[in-house]
Amino acid sequence: MKKFLKILLSIFGLLILGILGYTYFAYNAWSVGEVAGLHERSGLKYYQDSYLECRAAFREKAAKLKSQFDSVETFPVEVKSNTDKDLTIDVCYVPATGKKTRLLILTSGIHGIEGYVGSAVQQMVMEEFIKPELLSGTGVLFVHAMNPYGFKYSRRVTENNVDLNRNSDIDSSLFANENKGYHELYGMLNPNDKANTGSLRNQLFMLVAFEKMISKSMSALRQAILQGQYQHPEGLYFGGKTFEPQLRSIAPLLVKYGKDYDKVLEIDLHTGYGELGTLHVFPNPVKDPKVKSAIKQVFSGYKIDWADTEGFYTITGSFSDFVGKLFPGKLCLPTSFEYGTLNSQTTMGSIHSIHNMILENEGFHYGYTTNESTAQIRENFREMYYPSSLSWRSKVINDTRKMMISTFKNLKEL
Numbered sequence: 364m365k366k367f368l369k370i371l372l373s374i375f376g377l378l379i380l381g382i383l384g385y386t387y388f389a390y391n392a393w394s395v396g397e398v399a400g401l402h403e404r405s406g407l408k409y410y411q412d413s414y415l416e417c418r419a420a421f422r423e424k425a426a427k428l429k430s431q432f433d434s435v436e437t438f439p440v441e442v443k444s445n446t447d448k449d450l451t452i453d454v455c456y457v458p459a460t461g462k463k464t465r466l467l468i469l470t471s472g473i474h475g476i477e478g479y480v481g482s483a484v485q486q487m488v489m490e491e492f493i494k495p496e497l498l499s500g501t502g503v504l505f506v507h508a509m510n511p512y513g514f515k516y517s518r519r520v521t522e523n524n525v526d527l528n529r530n531s532d533i534d535s536s537l538f539a540n541e542n543k544g545y546h547e548l549y550g551m552l553n554p555n556d557k558a559n560t561g562s563l564r565n566q567l568f569m570l571v572a573f574e575k576m577i578s579k580s581m582s583a584l585r586q587a588i589l590q591g592q593y594q595h596p597e598g599l600y601f602g603g604k605t606f607e608p609q610l611r612s613i614a615p616l617l618v619k620y621g622k623d624y625d626k627v628l629e630i631d632l633h634t635g636y637g638e639l640g641t642l643h644v645f646p647n648p649v650k651d652p653k654v655k656s657a658i659k660q661v662f663s664g665y666k667i668d669w670a671d672t673e674g675f676y677t678i679t680g681s682f683s684d685f686v687g688k689l690f691p692g693k694l695c696l697p698t699s700f701e702y703g704t705l706n707s708q709t710t711m712g713s714i715h716s717i718h719n720m721i722l723e724n725e726g727f728h729y730g731y732t733t734n735e736s737t738a739q740i741r742e743n744f745r746e747m748y749y750p751s752s753l754s755w756r757s758k759v760i761n762d763t764r765k766m767m768i769s770t771f772k773n774l775k776e777l
C-alpha cells in the first residue's frame with residue numbers, strides 16, 4: 364500500500380513538474396510572429412519616433428493645408444501638466460465647401476502611446492485625401508494627440524494615471540459606476556512590488572491567468588478587466604474621479620465645428636487590440652437602429668466588430684461615445700479603428716497583452732528590480748502599441764487608405 368502511494372505521489376509530482384515546465388516554455392517562447400504577405404512600403408514616411416516629431420509633422424501638414432484651402436484653422440491647445448510645459452493637443456479644421464453636410468472627426472492618441480500610429484494615419488489622410496472634390500459638402504476635423512503626456516512618456520494613460528477612453532462623458536455619474544468583476548481581479552491586475560520580469564509569478568503568469576479562467580469564462584474576464592473602473596487610482600483601466608482637463612477644452616471645439624453639419628462620423632484611432640495587422644472597425648454598442656444601419660453603410664464591405672458580440676467587450680466612458688453625446692439630434696456615428704498587434708483575440712495573445720500592461724503599470728508606480736526588467740517591460744509595451752515591424756506599419760497605412768476611399772464615398776451617399 365505504502366509503495367503504491369509512493370508511486371502515485373511520484374507520478375503526481377512528475378505531472379505537476381511537466382505542467383509547470385510546459386507552461387514556462389510555452390508562455391515565454393511565444394511570439395506573435397510577423398504580418399503575412401508583402402506590403403508596399405511608401406506609407407512608412409508617415410511614421411516618426413517621438414511625440415515631438417509626430418507633432419511637428421502634423422503641424423507641417425496642417426500648415427500646408429492652410430496655405431492650400433480657404434478658412435482652414437489650425438492651432439495647439441495646451442494641456443496643463445505638473446511636470447512638462449510643452450504638451451499640446453493640435454487641431455486642424457478643414458471646412459466643407461458649399462453646404463456643410465457631413466463632418467469627419469479623426470482623433471488620435473487618446474491612449475498616449477497609441478498616438479504614433481494615429482498620427483501616421485492622420486498625416487496620410489491630410490496629405491492624400493484633402494482635395495477640392497472631397498471637400499464639397501464634407502468637412503474634416505483632425506485632433507492630434509488627445510493625451511500628449513502619455514504619448515511623450517510612453518504610457519497609455521494620462522499624467523493622473525487616467526484612461527481617457529474610460530473618462531469621457533457629459534455626465535459625471537460616470538464616476539459612480541462600480542465594476543464588481545474588477546474587484547475580484549484586483550490582486551492579479553495590480554501587484555504592488557517592484558516590477559521584475561524574472562520573478563516566479565511573472566515567469567509562470569500563464570498559470571495565474573489560467574486560475575482565473577477556470578473560475579470565469581474568457582468573455583466575462585475580458586469584460587471585467589477592460590470595462591473600466593473608478594475606485595482604484597493606481598490600477599489599470601482607471602477612468603478617474605473627475606473629467607481630465609483636455610476633455611473640457613476639446614469638447615467645446617468639437618461642438619463649435621460640428622454644429623453646422625447634419626451628419627458627424629467620429630473615428631478614434633487605437634492600436635493594441637485584435638488580430639495582428641488587422642484594421643478592426645469597432646463601434647461601442649449602438650442602440651439606435653438608424654445609427655447602426657448608417658455605420659454598416661459607411662463601412663460596407665468591411666467586417667464590423669460590434670462590441671456586444673463574442674470576443675469583444677463594452678466600456679464605460681469611451682471617447683467616441685462621448686462625441687456622439689455632444690451632437691443630440693444629429694446623425695452621429697461614433698466608431699474606433701483598432702489596429703491589432705498581439706492577436707489579443709487568442710488566449711495566449713490576450714494573456715501576454717494584459718501581462719504587458721500589468722508590468723508597465725507596476726513599474727511606473729513601484730519601480731523596477733533591474734535595468735534588464737526595465738528595458739524588457741518598456742520594449743514589450745512599446746511593441747504592443749507601436750510595432751517596429753515595417754510590414755505591420757506599411758499594412759496599416761495601405762489598409763487604411765483603401766478603407767478611407769470607400770468610407771468617404773459611402774459617407775457622401777449616406
Ligand SMILES: [Zn+2]
Binds near residue numbers: 528633635
Ligand atoms: Zn486604445
